[in-house]
Amino acid sequence: MHLDHLPHGPAAVSADAHRPDGTRRALRIGLGGPVGSGKTATVAALCRELRDELSLAVVTNDIYTREDAEFLLREAVLPPERITAVETGACPHTAIRDDISANLEAVEDLEETVGPLDLILVESGGDNLTATFSKGLVDAQIFVIDVAGGDDIPRKGGPGVTTADLLVVNKTDLAPYVGSDLARMAADAKTQRAELPVVLQSLRGGSGVADVAAWVRERLAAWTA
Amino acid sequence: MTRAALLVLADGRFPAGGHAHSGGAEAAVKAGRITGAGDLEDFCRGRLHTAGLVAGALAAAAVLGVDPRELDAAADARTPSPALRLAARRLGRQLLRAARASWPCAELDRVAGWFPKGAHQPVVLGLAARAAGLGPSDAAYCALYESVSGPATATVRLLSLDPFDATGVLARLAPELDAVAESAVGAAGRAAARGVAALPAASGPLLEIMAEAHASWPARLFAS
Ligand SMILES: Nc1nc2c(ncn2[C@@H]2O[C@H](COP(=O)(O)OP(=O)(O)OP(=O)(O)O)[C@@H](O)[C@H]2O)c(=O)[nH]1
Ligand SMILES: [Mg+2]
Numbered sequence: 001m002h003l004d005h006l007p008h009g010p011a012a013v014s015a016d017a018h019r020p021d022g023t024r025r026a027l028r029i030g031l032g033g034p035v036g037s038g039k040t041a042t043v044a045a046l047c048r049e050l051r052d053e054l055s056l057a058v059v060t061n062d063i064y065t066r067e068d069a070e071f072l073l074r075e076a077v078l079p080p081e082r083i084t085a086v087e088t089g090a091c092p093h094t095a096i097r098d099d100i101s102a103n104l105e106a107v108e109d110l111e112e113t114v115g116p117l118d119l120i121l122v123e124s125g126g127d128n129l130t131a132t133f134s135k136g137l138v139d140a141q142i143f144v145i146d147v148a149g150g151d152d153i154p155r156k157g158g159p160g161v162t163t164a165d166l167l168v169v170n171k172t173d174l175a176p177y178v179g180s181d182l183a184r185m186a187a188d189a190k191t192q193r194a195e196l197p198v199v200l201q202s203l204r205g206g207s208g209v210a211d212v213a214a215w216v217r218e219r220l221a222a223w224t225a
Numbered sequence: 226m227t228r229a230a231l232l233v234l235a236d237g238r239f240p241a242g243g244h245a246h247s248g249g250a251e252a253a254v255k256a257g258r259i260t261g262a263g264d265l266e267d268f269c270r271g272r273l274h275t276a277g278l279v280a281g282a283l284a285a286a287a288v289l290g291v292d293p294r295e296l297d298a299a300a301d302a303r304t305p306s307p308a309l310r311l312a313a314r315r316l317g318r319q320l321l322r323a324a325r326a327s328w329p330c331a332e333l334d335r336v337a338g339w340f341p342k343g344a345h346q347p348v349v350l351g352l353a354a355r356a357a358g359l360g361p362s363d364a365a366y367c368a369l370y371e372s373v374s375g376p377a378t379a380t381v382r383l384l385s386l387d388p389f390d391a392t393g394v395l396a397r398l399a400p401e402l403d404a405v406a407e408s409a410v411g412a413a414g415r416a417a418a419r420g421v422a423a424l425p426a427a428s429g430p431l432l433e434i435m436a437e438a439h440a441s442w443p444a445r446l447f448a449s
Contacts, residue, residue: 064446066443067444087245087445087447087448088245089244089246089247089379089446089447089448090446090447091244091245091382094244094245095244095245098238098240098244099238099240099241099242099244101240101241101242101319101320101322101323102245102315102319104322105315105319105322
């Protein structure tokens with residue numbers, strides 16, 4: 001529903017592209033994927049890459065309260081008031097897909113308190129291969145898997161791998177140690193995803209981060225166009 | 226009035242944030258007060274007659290048209306724990322969002338304007354029921370059922386309790402819930418006639434105290 005006819009009225013109730021005051025809201029990008037694949041590390045890398053050119057904020061959805069938020073605070077990737085932790089009742093996939101109300105409140109509060117914002121990154125706590133973000137919450141999503149989780153994950157597919165707007169295969173530096181076949185992972189991902197992009201990333205070596213950041217910039221350009 | 230609207234509002238999957246709250250069950254499990262279906266039933270019965278009764282009466286009174294601002298103040302007065310007040314307002318805000326999307330109307334928009342950070346959830350529940358064309362008894366039932374179904378679902382996750390046992394607890398409490406709903410609706414009628422002081426003020430002191438402790442845990446699964 002649209003509340004555009006209420007320029008200074010109460011908060012919007014849905015994923016409207018405009019805030020109640022008529023200005024365009026921030027682009028929201030979700031990051032999901034299995035436990036420990038490197039979602040928080042990717043959020044941290046993106047913040048470092050983009051914070052000088054964009055106004056950024058982060059929402060985390062943890063299983064145990066504030067782990068991810070606290071990591072980001074310790075790493076000082078953003079000022080503390082730009083990081084919010086949503087509590088998920090042990091079910092991140094519910095909070096990012098089935099009942100997004102707490103996350104919507106978190107992103108709206110961030111826009112209100114530290115805005116105007118260009119971009120809000122919403123991290124889901126590690127969940128399973130079917131955990132995807134609601135379109136009512138985010139405008140685009142990144143699914144992060146890693147080579148150590150098994151090189152057959154791209155072949156297995158699932159909504160995250162096949163439908164995410166960007167698939168990141170992280171920890172490529174570990175491939176030789178865990179016997180993962182990177183070429184096969186890339187080929188399987190290509191089969192599953194047709195034209196949708198895939199980035200191979202290593203946050204240890206630093207490769208791929210620039211590609212992910214470039215993809216985010218492209219989405220932002222499309223959003224503000 | 227549509228009976229099916231009651232099912233929409235009472236559905237545990239209605240997207241209004243309830244899934245992240247345990248209604249005090251997480252603190253009670255950690256303290257060893259809920260260890261299985263038997264304790265869960267006692268715990269839920271306690272909630273039903275205290276927090277549940279108050280929530281049911283608030284919700285029914287909101288359907289009857291009692292001023293939501295007075296009801297919200299009355300809910301505050303009946304909720305000593307600041308942590309529980311905060312949780313109730315957060316949930317109220319989330320429910321208002323879902324209700325405005327489901328049953329858009331000027332009254333809900335106005336309430337959103339009055340309470341940008343949320344009103345107590347039972348008050349919003351009553352307003353949502355009203356917007357959906359439901360009656361005071363429907364709203365009381367929703368509030369009362371939520372007051373026990375929340376802890377039951379949470380306990381399934383917290384203790385890996387057999388889900389059939391948890392559902393059995395809710396089924397056994399049903400006749401008692403009917404009786405409490407009747408008192409809640411009666412009290413709401415008196416509040417509509419004589420003011421919010423007529424609302425019940427039952428509370429579970431241990432629920433309030435443990436909610437304060439729970440809110441300070443560094444790591445927890447549920448928000449309350
Ligand atoms: N070797 C290597 N380790 C990485 C890389 N990226 C992340 N890690 C490490 O992997 C571990 C998990 O990373 P996180 O970013 O916390 O993973 P996550 O996906 O956010 O985890 P959850 O939120 O718990 O699901 C941490 O110890 C990171 O330092 C990488 O590219 N290479
Ligand atoms: Mg993380």
